[in-house]
Amino acid sequence: MDELAYDLGIDPIELRLRNEPDRDPGTGAPFSTRRLRECFRVGSRTVGWDGRDPEPRSARDGDWLLGTGVAVASYHTQRAPAQALARLDADGTAIVQCATSDMGPGTYTSMTQVAADALGLPVPGVRFQLGDSTMPLSPPHGGSMTMASVGSAVQDTCDKLRRQAVRLAVEDPGSPLHGASADDVVVRNGRLHLRDDPGRGETYRQLLARADRPHLEARGGYAPGDEQERFSTHAYGAVFAQVAVDERLGLVRIRRVLGVVKGLGEVVIVGVAPAIANAVFHATGRRVRELPITADALL
Missing domain, CATH: 3.30.365.10 (Aldehyde oxidase/xanthine dehydrogenase, molybdopterin binding domain)
Structure with a gap:
């Protein structure tokens, strides 16, 4: 050219x-x-x-x-099925797992960022674990598919975990968020609050302590559809x-x-x-x- x-x-x-x-x-x-x-x-x-x-x-x-x-x-662009496990502990931090690997391109970092964004936590509040075949399913680490596959699984899993915490709060009579619509609740820096009323809310730690829950846990995953058949x-x-x-x-x-x-x-x-x-x-x-x-x- x-x-x-x-x-x-x-x-x-x-x-x-x-x-x-x-x-x-x-x-x-x-x-x-x-x-x-x-x-x-x-x-x-x-x-x-x-x-x-x-x-x-x-x-x-x-x-x-x-x-x-x-x-x-x-x-x-390649994609493959992947799964992940996420756990939100009583201290307000999270652990996310997937049996992927990191040969140097930054899987640890990128997955931690995805999880932190989805959970509304600061990056230091999330620990991503990988490299163990007993962890949830992962595709091979290659072909530039890790971010699209594992990243999507981590996103789905952490979205489910965040929604689980929000649901627990809006259904709990003791929560400042009781009775609110789950769609109106956002999470930032580990604190759940109303989108239009930031003063009304509580932290993950307060929520789990009142509910006497040592942790919340969610599993999720990703599987490609027929996009690659319909699009270039x-x-x-x-x-x-x-x-x-x-x-x-x-x-x-x-x-x-x-x-x-x-x-x-x-x-x-x-x-x-x-x-x-x-x-x-x-x-x-x-x-x-x-x-x-x-x-x-x-x-």
Whole structure:
């Protein structure tokens, strides 16, 4: 796409926008979501794309040739059934479990955030446990499916647990929330209160202590429907790279990479290499079609 844009004398982003499809060209299915135009708009504004001279070798910093490149990222989205268990203890903290794993992408953190948001607790008030096959079912940790699958199970489970606590409060004659509609109750920082009257409420700790309950517990889960049969589902984004290439030595230095990330996981690395290669071309006028981009290819 980048080479075609230069051959036609069209801005590389403009060429992509002109050819942006309304439906999946391969299947004809409608996209579940497709806001790539917005990704380009945000990214180009952030890196100052419109102020760049499109001519290769047109910008330098001393001995360094400067270039900016762009590429598109796309990654399939996978989902699988998952389950979770959540327990709200009498001290107002929660434990959430799922037999998923964390090889480094931050499952502990992301699931804790999802659970805390759903339960209306501060993040330090939630402990997420994983990595044990005796815990609720989880799909394999890969294919960027953990957030969509396990995250959805954690969301469902913690929503059920929060609703259970709200129901206990509105049905308890001793609660300040007695008689209120459950739909009017929200939870923030571990405190249940009326949406339109924040002064009327109580904490999880007060609720469980009065009810003499050591904890509340809920199980939930997620199972994908037929969305992937009815829609074309992809994570996507626009990746921008700014590089400096030593004119005499052929050394490439990455000064900046910006991804404007719909989805998380492997999609964030898709598009990085071509964006860098396109930036190298803009800096040097050399097209490199093999990785890694080594000095000998630029001398």
